[in-house]
Amino acid sequence: MAKEITLGILYSGQLETQLVKSAKKIGGIKTIILTDDQNGPAQHFCDKFICGDLKSKKVLEKFISEIDICTYAFENLSYDILKEIADIKEVNPSPKTLKIAQNRILEKTFANEEAGVKTTEWKVIKSLEDLKDGINLFGKSILKSVSGGYDGKQQHRFNSINDIDPNIDFSKIYILEKFLNFKQEISVAVTRYKNGKISIYEPTENVHENGILRHSKIPANITKKIFKEAQDIAIKFAEKLDYVGTLNLEFMIDNKDNLFFNEKSNRVHNGNWHTVNSYKICQFTNHIRAVCGLEFIENKKISNAEMLNILGEEIKEFRKKEYRENEYFFDYLKSDIRPNRKMGHLTILKD
Incomplete structure (x- = not known):
């Protein structure tokens, strides 16, 4: 029987919670959360929950000593802390890829010069x-x-x-x-494994309101050319970065159907959460499998889907509703309800 893997996950929000759930579903993976938020929802699902100051040498050493591999789904974490972990244990995605994602100058320079991708x-x-x-x-x-x-x-x-x-x-x-006069925003999730194998998802169309992601759907209303170009760029990024795990790229499409890279998320992403229901293997499960060095499995789409982000006080009404067989309500279990805070989402599968 294969040895159990102990996976350390930094922070404890909704994305980390879904990573923990995916690890449990795969089996053979013990999850340890390290966060400075005592109310983080991932604590309800992980095998061990460590709450403390990540800058504390004692706290970090304890976490490092108990894990085999470390991953994350939060880009505003300290590069220095991640590098400190990576000096002792395996970290995926690597600190190098996070450093690029945290700096727009490095990111756009990489896009233009390394990946040869067009930006505004x-x-x-x-x-x-x-x-x-x-x-x-x-x-x-x-x-x-x-x-x-x-x-x-x-x-x-x-x-x-x-x-x-x-x-x-x-x-x-x-x-x-x-400023780009764009007509649409799309995003593409791609998972790259340690052996270089790639699992690519179809582009998701995203709609923002007041700067916050509100709606996502597949299929996106785009041309076949844009569909392929966006996927090709996502794969190129993953390969050029020697990336391990799930990476999400955001693109803008102008009125002449030109595609522009906007930014990348060094992690699983809220906009592609629908893959939990719309794909055989979702972005979270693929991420866990990739970072833990598990076997690559061919993926396939199950259904078209639409997703609605639930903000602030809206969550109260959604918690009371009854849902149809094709509707999947996700409550992020956040205790503090604030205006425009992402509290959950609803995925609706379509024909």
Whole structure:
């Protein structure tokens, strides 16, 4: 009988919870969660829950001593902490891939120069003069922090230099992107195994409201050319990065059906959660199998699907509802209900 694998997972949100559930379903994998959130929902499903300061040498050493492999589904974790773990135990995806994902300059440089992928035009901004030059060059544009700023946060939009906020802190470095008149956003999940084998999912069409992902569906309303191009780029990224695990890429499509890479998520992603019900092997199960070095299994789509993210107080009504056979309600079991916080989702399978 194969030796049981002890998989350490950093943090304890909804994505980590689903990873734990997938590990249990596979079998032969013990899961240990390390987080600084005592209310993290993954504690209800993992084999061991360690709550403590990840910067504490004692806490980290205890975690490292008890695991065989480490993974994560949270990009705002410390690169230095992940590297410290990787110096002793196997970490997938690697700290190198996280470092690129955490820095928009590194990410876009990698996309353009290493992967040869098209992005919207962009420029590094270090001063007010840089910003003025960039806006004059691009016209309508968006200023983003180099790191962080998910769900549309830490962003400034400009039509001209007259829109510049005088309170922008230029002790920080930013990236200015030329505004893209896009008609759609799609994302592609891809899982790469240690032996280089690839499991690719079809593009998912995503709709945001107020910068927050609200709806996702397959099939996406895109051309066959865009379908193939997006999958090919996702595979290229995974191979160029020597990636192990599930990677998600986000793309924008303009009014002329040109495809632009926007950003990558170094992890399983909320927008492709529908794969739990729409595919034989979901993005979470594929991730666990890949990072643990398990056998690659051919995947296939089961059904078309739509997914609705449930935000804030909406969760109360969804917890009371009864659902049809083709409807799957996921409650993230978060104790603190806040406006626009992702509290759960509903997946509906379609013909």
